[in-house]
Amino acid sequence: MTVTIIGIGLIGGSMAISLKESGFAGKIIGVDRIQDNLDKAIRRRLIDEDMDLERGIAEADVVILAIPVDGMISLLPRVMDLVDQQVVLDVGSTKYALAEGLRQHPKRGRYVGTHPMAGTENSGPEAAIPGLFDGRSCVLCDVADSDVDAVEITKKLYTALNMNLLYLDAYAHDIHCAYVSHISHISSFALALTVLEKEQDEGRIFDLASGGFGSSVRLAKSSPDMWVPIFEQNRDNVLDVLDEHINTLAQFRSLLIKKDFNKFRMMIEKANHIRKILK
Template identity: 50%
Template sequence: MKVAVIGMGLMGGSLSLLLKKHRIATHIIGVENNPEHAAIALNLGLADSIETLISAIENAQLIFLAVPVDVAIELLPIMMPLVKEQIVSDTGSTKLAICKLANSLPNRQQFVAAHPMWGTENSGPQSASDQAFKGRTLVICEAEKSSEKARQLIEYIYTQLGMHILNMNAADHDLHAAYISHVSHIAAYALANTVLEKERDDETIFQLASGGFESTVRLAKSNADMWVPIFKQNKENVLDVLNEHISQLRKFKSCLEKENYTLLHQLILQANKVRRILK
């Protein structure tokens, strides 16, 4: 099968790598505006050819849209009217905006709104990994609006890559994603800025940073071009969770200020309950 992958970043690159490894794609057509990334994608064998968006849509049977969520919103209205038999699926971390948009475009049934819940703090085709996706969840939104054939193909492919399929409506997806993924990124960014603001001496941070700090701020390395549009599209939910997070931090602050170590202990025991969810 000829597969077009729009966006040769971490997500599109990893997808390309795995579609070839699993012999699902016989030829990957990459679409990539950044000439440096295009060259890397060809050199690493992620893409077999780099083509324009229009040519990629014409020549592929299956098209993955793996670009930042603001770019996806711009490209989908160009793409969907050109689609004939091709199946299109996206990989975006927000789903409400793209689903609303897709519902207003031609060939809705050829489109599968999907979010493979995998990522790293790195970006670009050089970060593509054949360990991607495995064991994680693929959320499909508004599956009933996709044709049986389109949905089955996307489910089949991601299942081959080791993902579990979860159906969810787009609004619920964006709400849960705000809780579980988006606010973690803001927390990490803010923590990095806290430490960089307070601790002016890089060498001290470097020497004293133990594993704990590294893992907590890891996401602070994540790419702004990817994350600003996610926060923008999911603004209301993210603000809601961010308010809750600030209020949780204030509880810790208040315990210290009032020297209420019994309550501090209870707050920590409460937090320890993540153990029942995350091994």
């Protein structure tokens, strides 16, 4: 199959590696607004060829959109206008706004909304790595709105990436992701800011980061180009979870003020319950 990837960054580039390696894709075509990304992708052999949008779509069996979700909102309908029998996937971290924008599109059936839940804090084609998706979860959204063959090809594609498939509607997807992904990023950004603010000595931060801080702020290195649009599109759900999170921290604060370490212990024991769910 010929796979055209629009946006050759961390996700698009890593998909290119694994789709080629698994044999799913015979040919990978790269499309990117930034010529430098395409040049890097060619040099790294992530893609076989670069093309403009129209030709890239015309020559593809499968088209994958892997750009930030704000660009997706305007680009996806344009891509669908150019589609004949190709399957079109997006890999965005928010799904509802995108699905809504396409509801009336005559080619809606050729589109499958997906969210491969994998990534690192790095971005750009130089960040692409093999095995990024291995064993991770991929959400397929609103599959009843897609053509049966388009869903089948999508399932084959993510199975080739060795991902576990999950099915959710776009609305539920966005709520769940606010809980298990988006709030973690806000928390990490805030933690980094707090420490940068309070700890003026950068050497100290570096020296002492092995005390848990290093792993907690890994996500704080994430790109605003990717994340601001996610928070924009999932604002209501994120606000809801953020309120809850601030309340929980305020409870810890109040117990510290009151020196009520029995209740403090009970809250930690409750939090430990996460151990039963994750590993």
